[in-house]
Amino acid sequence: xxxxxxxxxxxxxxxxxxxxxxxxxxxxxxxxxxxxxxxxxxxxxxxxxxxxxxxxxxxxxxxxxxxxxxxxxxxxxxxxxxxxxxxxxxxxxxxxxxxxxxxxxxxxxxxxxxxxxxxxxxxxxxxxxxxxxxxxxxxxxxxxxxxxxxxxxxxxxxxxxxxxxxxxxxxxxxxxxxxxxxxxxxxxxxxxxxxxxxxxxxxxxxxxxxxxxxxxxxxxxxxxxxxxxxxxxxxxxxxxxxxxxxxxxxxxxxxxxxxxxxxxxxxxxxxxxxxxxxxxxxxxxxxx
Amino acid sequence: xxxxxxxxxxxxxxxxxxxxxxxxxxxxxxxxxxxxxxxxxxxxxxxxxxxxxxxxxxxxxxxxxxxxxxxxxxxxxxxxxxxxxxxxxxxxxxxxxxxxxxxxxxxxxxxxxxxxxxxxxxxxxxxxxxxxxxxxxxxxxxxxxxxxxxxxxxxxxxxxxxxxxxxxxxxxxxxxxxxxxxxxxxxxxxxxxxxxxxxxxxxxxxxxxxxxxxxxxxxxxxxxxxxxxxxxxxxxxxxxxxxxxxxxxxxxxxxxxxxxxxxxxxxxxxxxxxxxxx
Numbered sequence: 001x002x003x004x005x006x007x008x009x010x011x012x013x014x015x016x017x018x019x020x021x022x023x024x025x026x027x028x029x030x031x032x033x034x035x036x037x038x039x040x041x042x043x044x045x046x047x048x049x050x051x052x053x054x055x056x057x058x059x060x061x062x063x064x065x066x067x068x069x070x071x072x073x074x075x076x077x078x079x080x081x082x083x084x085x086x087x088x089x090x091x092x093x094x095x096x097x098x099x100x101x102x103x104x105x106x107x108x109x110x111x112x113x114x115x116x117x118x119x120x121x122x123x124x125x126x127x128x129x130x131x132x133x134x135x136x137x138x139x140x141x142x143x144x145x146x147x148x149x150x151x152x153x154x155x156x157x158x159x160x161x162x163x164x165x166x167x168x169x170x171x172x173x174x175x176x177x178x179x180x181x182x183x184x185x186x187x188x189x190x191x192x193x194x195x196x197x198x199x200x201x202x203x204x205x206x207x208x209x210x211x212x213x214x215x216x217x218x219x220x221x222x223x224x225x226x227x228x229x230x231x232x233x234x235x236x237x238x239x240x241x242x243x244x245x246x247x248x249x250x251x252x253x254x255x256x257x258x259x260x261x262x263x264x265x266x267x268x269x270x271x272x273x274x275x276x277x278x279x280x281x282x283x284x285x286x287x288x
Numbered sequence: 289x290x291x292x293x294x295x296x297x298x299x300x301x302x303x304x305x306x307x308x309x310x311x312x313x314x315x316x317x318x319x320x321x322x323x324x325x326x327x328x329x330x331x332x333x334x335x336x337x338x339x340x341x342x343x344x345x346x347x348x349x350x351x352x353x354x355x356x357x358x359x360x361x362x363x364x365x366x367x368x369x370x371x372x373x374x375x376x377x378x379x380x381x382x383x384x385x386x387x388x389x390x391x392x393x394x395x396x397x398x399x400x401x402x403x404x405x406x407x408x409x410x411x412x413x414x415x416x417x418x419x420x421x422x423x424x425x426x427x428x429x430x431x432x433x434x435x436x437x438x439x440x441x442x443x444x445x446x447x448x449x450x451x452x453x454x455x456x457x458x459x460x461x462x463x464x465x466x467x468x469x470x471x472x473x474x475x476x477x478x479x480x481x482x483x484x485x486x487x488x489x490x491x492x493x494x495x496x497x498x499x500x501x502x503x504x505x506x507x508x509x510x511x512x513x514x515x516x517x518x519x520x521x522x523x524x525x526x527x528x529x530x531x532x533x534x535x536x537x538x539x540x541x542x543x544x545x546x547x548x549x550x551x552x553x554x555x556x557x558x559x560x561x562x563x564x565x566x
Contacts, residue, residue, distance in 0.1 A: 022376075022464075022473050022474060023464075033377055036370050036374075040370065043441060047400060048395075048403070050406055051403050096305040100306055104299070115313065119317060121546070122542065123499025125538070125541070126324075130538070134324075138327075138531045139323055140327070168313075188298045191299060192298065201301075219393075246399070249398050250506070261402055265399040275394045276387050276388070279390065280387045
């Protein structure tokens with residue numbers, strides 16, 4: 001849990017304080033800043049620049065022909081559909097977890113907080129493999145499901161399930177530190193004054209946590225749309241059926257369609273940039 | 289801070305949220321993990337051991353751990369530098385830089401892998417200058433390490449940054465007024481304060497690198513014994529329908545992840561105690 005608070009708690013990253021003992025010379029200060037900026041451009045800026053440069057290197061017309069290829073369009077649709085299904089479910093889960101661990105004390109509470117974070121520690125490939133051994137024909141429930149003619153592996157529902165696994169902690173880890181800090185006095189007052197549980201949640205809790213909730217949802221969405229390893233194990237990557245956008249990128253790259261791969265990548269890179277902008281705005285909303 | 293009776297007594301929803309949380313956790317997280325462990329245990333110890341100690345598997349451990357270690361060292365240096373600059377100095381573009389640091393988490397790993405392999409290929413932006421110097425990055429272990437570095441850039445920065453902000457200015461000023469040099473202040477006051485957070489960030493970064501897949505498949509070239517990482521071997525075994533091998537190797541990765549989780553949590557508990565003491 002400390003991971004969560006120290007990594008992403010927006011309130012923790014405030015304004016720099018300027019009164020410190022270390023007063024390096026003007027020159028060394030400039031050198032430090034310059035090397036930080038230079039390395040950031042090298043490590044972070046250049047990969048971003050290369051995506052858009054290569055996507056548009058054959059002109060805008062080619063770019064749009066590549067994006068509008070039926071297989072790529074289908075991948076875009078499947079990626080969006082996955083986000084539409086997965087993000088709301090994990091928002092509800094995140095709210096439930098946060099309410100449970102911040103509003104009640106019970107034995108095993110700390111253990112539960114640790115368990116909830118497990119998907120963050122598991123390699124995406126392993127996540128995919130675990131689902132294969134649960135629902136695949138080699139797996140625990142596979143033979144049973146097959147006898148009822150239910151197929152989950154290598155279908156769209158498998159993509160939903162594994163995406164739920166990978167992104168389940170995102171909303172909870174944003175809400176828990178916030179709801180912990182806010183305390184439950186407001187809710188207790190509402191209940192004492194005769195509000196029902198749902199009224200309390202919608203009129204008291206939700207307005208207090210809405211920005212953090214949205215923030216968690218934005219991060220969850222970015223991960224769902226970009227997930228590669230886990231989805232590539234369970235989807236079967238069937239062209240025009242179970243190929244999400246990241247898988248489509250690999251497929252185009254392996255087909256030596258570099259411009260097509262970069263055109264598809266540019267859409268996801270754009271989503272990443274929008275995610276960062278929203279993150280920045282939501283952090284400001286939350287701290288203000 | 290909270291009294292037990294008021295917590296359980298007034299607010300509703302304990303049963304509902306506990307039920308939903310446990311049910312969802314069991315179905316989405318626990319059941320698949322247990323299914324894989326069950327499969328692995330069913331192999332029997334002899335088969336399991338022969339798979340996970342095979343020459344090719346051991347080569348992937350060596351390559352993965354080596355590359356992850358190099359990536360962690362690079363991120364440790366870059367992370368402290370960036371955290372320091374972002375916290376201590378004001379300059380045009382600081383806020384932009386602060387926001388851009390999170391890009392590797394927001395950018396899909398496949399996109400990162402594609403961009404990196406293109407930049408470092410023999411006619412790429414960096415590759416065309418590096419290869420004449422004899423530095424090959426694409427399709428080498430160095431490429432794997434750089435892909436791991438990219439995907440885990442934010443860990444050290446984001447763990448060190450808040451702690452660095454909290455380093456008490458008065459202690460530094462006291463040291464300064466007692467005649468300490470900049471290096472002495474850094475080595476004796478700041479470094480000990482940020483060290484636990486730094487180690488926590490490094491272990492998060494290392495753990496993430498051990499399991500990385502998306503960015504690596506593009507840049508590694510995927511040659512057995514040379515540029516094959518653990519996650520890739522699992523994927524290849526699945527492709528070959530060698531499910532027992534996939535289960536055994538994925539179990540090794542899962543156990544490694546749990547060990548790393550335990551290590552990281554212990555470090556962070558230590559960090560918290562350390563922070564309380566100061």
